[in-house]
Structure formats: C-alpha cells, structure tokens
Amino acid sequence: MDPEPRRITMIEVVPSGPLFEGEADLLVVPVFADLTWGPGAEETADRLGPWLADFLAAREFTGKVGQLAAVPGGDLPYGEVAFVGLGDDTDAEVLRRASGTVGRFAGAYGTVASTLGQVDIDGAIEAVTAGYLLGSYRFDEYRSEPKARPNERLELLGAPSDADAAIARAVAVARGVFLTRDLVNQPAVDQAPEVLAARALTLGDSIAVEIIDEVEAADRGFGGLIAVGSGATNPPRMVILRYEPEGAEASLALVGKGIVFDSGGLSLKPAAMMEAMKTDMAGAATVYGAIQAIAELELPIRVLGVAPLSENMTGGAATRPGDVFTAYRGTTVEVLNTDAEGRLVLADGLGIAVEYEPDLIVDIATLTGAAKVALGPAIGAIFGNGDDAVSAVEAAARFSGESMWTMPLEQSYRSALKSPIADLKNIGDRYGGAITAALFLSEFVDEVPWVHLDVAGPARADKAEHYVSAGGTGFGVRTMVELAREMATKP
Numbered sequence: 001m002d003p004e005p006r007r008i009t010m011i012e013v014v015p016s017g018p019l020f021e022g023e024a025d026l027l028v029v030p031v032f033a034d035l036t037w038g039p040g041a042e043e044t045a046d047r048l049g050p051w052l053a054d055f056l057a058a059r060e061f062t063g064k065v066g067q068l069a070a071v072p073g074g075d076l077p078y079g080e081v082a083f084v085g086l087g088d089d090t091d092a093e094v095l096r097r098a099s100g101t102v103g104r105f106a107g108a109y110g111t112v113a114s115t116l117g118q119v120d121i122d123g124a125i126e127a128v129t130a131g132y133l134l135g136s137y138r139f140d141e142y143r144s145e146p147k148a149r150p151n152e153r154l155e156l157l158g159a160p161s162d163a164d165a166a167i168a169r170a171v172a173v174a175r176g177v178f179l180t181r182d183l184v185n186q187p188a189v190d191q192a193p194e195v196l197a198a199r200a201l202t203l204g205d206s207i208a209v210e211i212i213d214e215v216e217a218a219d220r221g222f223g224g225l226i227a228v229g230s231g232a233t234n235p236p237r238m239v240i241l242r243y244e245p246e247g248a249e250a251s252l253a254l255v256g257k258g259i260v261f262d263s264g265g266l267s268l269k270p271a272a273m274m275e276a277m278k279t280d281m282a283g284a285a286t287v288y289g290a291i292q293a294i295a296e297l298e299l300p301i302r303v304l305g306v307a308p309l310s311e312n313m314t315g316g317a318a319t320r321p322g323d324v325f326t327a328y329r330g331t332t333v334e335v336l337n338t339d340a341e342g343r344l345v346l347a348d349g350l351g352i353a354v355e356y357e358p359d360l361i362v363d364i365a366t367l368t369g370a371a372k373v374a375l376g377p378a379i380g381a382i383f384g385n386g387d388d389a390v391s392a393v394e395a396a397a398r399f400s401g402e403s404m405w406t407m408p409l410e411q412s413y414r415s416a417l418k419s420p421i422a423d424l425k426n427i428g429d430r431y432g433g434a435i436t437a438a439l440f441l442s443e444f445v446d447e448v449p450w451v452h453l454d455v456a457g458p459a460r461a462d463k464a465e466h467y468v469s470a471g472g473t474g475f476g477v478r479t480m481v482e483l484a485r486e487m488a489t490k491p
Helices: 041-048 051-058 092-108 124-135 163-185 193-202 214-219 223-229 282-296 342-355 369-375 387-400 411-417 433-442 477-489
Strands: 012-016 024-032 068-072 078-087 111-114 153-157 207-212 237-243 251-256 258-262 302-312 324-326 332-334 360-365 380-384 404-406 450-454
Touching: 012 124, 012 163, 024 041, 024 092, 041 051, 041 078, 051 068, 068 092, 078 092, 092 111, 092 124, 111 124, 124 153, 124 163, 163 282, 163 477, 193 207, 193 237, 193 258, 193 282, 193 302, 207 282, 214 223, 214 237, 223 302, 223 324, 223 342, 237 282, 237 342, 251 282, 251 342, 251 477, 258 282, 258 342, 282 302, 282 360, 282 477, 302 342, 342 360, 342 433, 360 387, 360 477, 369 380, 369 433, 380 387, 380 433, 387 404, 387 450, 387 477, 411 433, 433 450
Parallel strands: 012 153, 024 078, 024 111, 111 153, 251 302, 251 360, 258 302, 360 450, 380 404
Antiparallel strands: 068 078, 207 237, 237 302, 324 332, 380 450
C-alpha cells in the first residue's frame, strides 16, 4: 500500500459579516437554558415568526446542552436554521461540543453560517472552529459508496478582527487529530510497521525522520521491540522524529505505543478482545498527529517523537512466557505474559527519550484494561514522577477539554514487579494493573520529569458523540499540542 495518508479535506473556516447580510445553506444560533436566546437567536426567532415557539415546545427543546432543532429558513437568506443548546454554564468545552454536534449534523449543507463564536467566553472562536471541524470528520476510505459530504465552508458571523489566528490554531490541531484518527482507523492489513513508519515521512519538511529496521534495532539493543515483534511476519520498526526550530530552548519528548495489531502473542487474547486491536497503535498515531500540529504552528520548542512499531503475533519464533530480554540501556525483563507487550516496546522508546535530555517526557499508550475499568471509556489516566510534570499535563488537558484523572504511582506496589531471575517482570498482581504498568515504565526514565498517559478507554469510541468520532478519536493530540505551547511560552 502507498505509505501516503489519504488526503484530509478540511472545511474552510472564515470570519464573516453581520447576521442576515450574507447567504448560507444553514444558519446556526445558540440558545441557553430555559430558552434564553444567545447571539443572533432572538432576531432570527422574531423573523421566523410566532410558530417557532410551538415548534420548539413540541420537540421539548429548552436549550439544554447537546440539543439541536432545525427549522426551514423561510424568508431568511438561509436555507435552514439550527438552534443549538448551550445550557446554563457555558464554557469553552460546552461550545466545542455544541459546535461538534453541528459539524456532525451539517454534512449535507454546503455553507454553514454560525454565531456561536459570538458567545462571550475566552477562546470562543477557537473552540467553535475546533469543535465543528472535529465533528465533521468521516472515515470512508473503505466504503464502496462513500457518503456525499458537500460541506465546504463554515462562516463565523460577527467574528472579531483577530479571529484568523485562533482559526489557524484550531485548523492545525484538527489536522493533527484527523491524521491520528485516520491512522487508528486503518486496518492492520494495510498498516504493517513498515508502512506506518513510512508515513512519518509525510509529516512535514521541518520534521526530521529516522526509521530503524529490525536489524539495526537488534544491533542497537532495542530488546523490548525485538521481543514483541519476534513472532510476526512483518518485522518491527523504531521511528524517531525530531522537530528542532532554531533558537528553541524548551524541550519535550513524546513516546507512543505502536502495536499495529495485538493478538496477545502466545498469551492469546479471546477472539472478541481482538476486534479492536488494530487500534493498539493509537499512542504512536497520537505522537504523529501532535508533532505534525506543533510543527505546523511553528511552536518554539524542541520536540522528540518516538514511536516503537510492532505486531504482537503468535509465530514459531514468538517470545514465550518465561523468556528474558534486555531492554535498551540494559535493564533485563522476564516476560510472564506476552499480552503485556506495550510496556516492553515503550521501555525502549523511553530509553531513547532519556538520552535526549528533555525538560519533560510524556508517553501515551492504550496500555491497560485496568485503566478503562477504573475510569470508564471517556477518561484517560495520568501517572507521573513529579507534581510539576503532572500539573503541567493536567492544565493542558483541562484547556483542551480532554478528560483525564491523576492516579497514584503507589511505590509499595513496586514489589509486585520483582522477578526471581531478572531485574523486572512485565506483570504485577491481579489488582492495580494500571498502577503496576506505570511503575514498570517509571523504571526506564531515570530522574527525568515524566508523565504516563494510559488512554485505553478514550483513544477509541464505539459511537460518535458531539465532536468525538466513532473508532479512533485522536484523544491526546490536543493536550500534547497545548502542553508544547505552554512549555514554549513559559518564561
């Protein structure tokens, strides 16, 4: 398969003029709780006529968050009008979700005009733009008859004169999220480690790419990567990305788990548990999307991206329970469960990151079912080795609207990783699996500030909701970009 990713079609987003002075296929206006009109809604309602109140009442539309009611535009210069609920406690995330709902709804409309950006909160333009674009996402590469989507333009009515910068930021981040979603949604049959590695070459001219094949990986001592990939027909790859703008002082390392398909290895998963395992490379895809967006935004920060890519399969040469390998930089690991493979490739990736001597290392991985059990499908788990590092990621996640919760890196659980014959074993006790997995990773970061994100839940979704797409969600890209921006601008 051609390693070039599919062309990402972005909807054009532009500031526009006053209400009723242009034309569009759809007008979007906000409504707060208890039918309190938002910007442009009252004027629109007055021009539509008194029938509107009965129409909204019949549909129990009250302005609650997530509600949308569309009506014919009548004599207005708009084909239809969509009233969108914002509730009574509107913030950037509420706007982002409301606009995402519109983005999902508006696929059949060529031009959409919206007054959502006029809501009086900080970051309204960026939130509305981002939500709409993310909600508009479709993955139809494998459909014989892709669903038509004529939507080509979003007009932000009454946007301020400085809206262009906010729009550009949202577009760059959305492009990064789209890339991540596309990669996660790609079937494993078309995305062997070699193919996913080659796609790194398309991320942008300002990103240097090093691709290490299985022979060189073995020579350089990437024992975790080799151990996981030993049973697969398609050999593993280690991808190292460098974005290093001139004059940048701050530095960030991003490490993403890239298991392009996880059968469990010889510790074979049940069939039903394999159905979503083409998405087990979401961490690596997040690193790709984040570094692409960071480079497009020209953020003044040095970023290292590391993506260890492998299949975890059951061939005759596969790693066996009880085998011991040596990770990069010398730690020996006894493998007792081959389905705890992500941490093995991350051990090598973290070793590379440590040698970069960054200000902060962040790894992101669909690592444990235990994290999903603890926090559900929509919340990522945060672990870290220092309050400052954790706080920085927490703040970036809050700004981005990505739900994460800090979990304890309980040191007393470290004893569960003791091996009788090696430095570590790769699994702990039955309980606290997300914690012991994080503790395992902490053994490979030395004293460098480090945060681990376990996104086994939110990296994939069973159904679309507001701006979250079904399948790969791109979770983590927005947080990583915001983290880089904050680090780059911190005095």
